[in-house]
Amino acid sequence: VQxxxxxxxxxxxxxxxxxxxxxxxGVSQHTRGQINFLTKETGFYQLCLGNQENHFGFxxxxxxxxxxxxxxEGNKQPEERRELNDTLEAIGTSIHKxxxxxxxxxxxxxxxxxxxxxxxxxxxxxxxxxxxxxxxQSCVIVLSGVLQLYFLxxxxxxxxxxxxxx
Numbered sequence: 451v452q453x454x455x456x457x458x459x460x461x462x463x464x465x466x467x468x469x470x471x472x473x474x475x476g477v478s479q480h481t482r483g484q485i486n487f488l489t490k491e492t493g494f495y496q497l498c499l500g501n502q503e504n505h506f507g508f509x510x511x512x513x514x515x516x517x518x519x520x521x522x523e524g525n526k527q528p529e530e531r532r533e534l535n536d537t538l539e540a541i542g543t544s545i546h547k548x549x550x551x552x553x554x555x556x557x558x559x560x561x562x563x564x565x566x567x568x569x570x571x572x573x574x575x576x577x578x579x580x581x582x583x584x585x586x587q588s589c590v591i592v593l594s595g596v597l598q599l600y601f602l603x604x605x606x607x608x609x610x611x612x613x614x615x616x
Contacts, residue, residue, distance in 0.1 A: 463511070464500035469493070484561075512564040516557055 467475045467485045470493030476485035489495075499511060 462503060464501075466498045468496040468498070470495065474495075512567065514557070514560045514564065518552065 462479055464477070464479045465485060466477050467487060469475055469489070470491065475487040475495075478485050497513075
């Protein structure tokens with residue numbers, strides 16, 4: 451889980467995962483809140499996100515789920531057949547390891563993409579914030595110049611009476 455905010459104090463988020471019985475499986479309070487847990491039952495798992503540190507601003511959350519099986523063997527072969535097919539067994543083991551490595555690289559790639567997206571969103575938000583405040587301050591400066599010019603012109607304008615102001 452990763453989140454990015456516009457104008458905020460912190461980019462941390464509280465993420466908790468619960469199993470179908472409501473038992474809490476993991477907690478993370480970090481910008482990249484990775485929670486790893488083992489499951490033994492099927493059902494609906496719950497993911498809760500909390501924003502206690504930043505109460506204001508826009509919130510963008512990226513979710514990335516990965517499920518993989520370790521130690522799961524569907525069909526066990528007899529020992530004689532395994533001895534005859536050592537080459538096929540070695541190939542199968544190396545393919546399984548390769549699949550795990552590819553899955554982990556895919557996860558790291560997704561984390562890097564989420565970090566880049568969060569940074570991009572933060573830069574875009576700050577860019578809009580700076581542009582709006584610069585435009586507002588420019589309008590205030592121009593308006594104060596016009597008002598100063600108006601009052602200076604009024605001060606030095608001569609009236610029809612003989613009384614002078616300066």
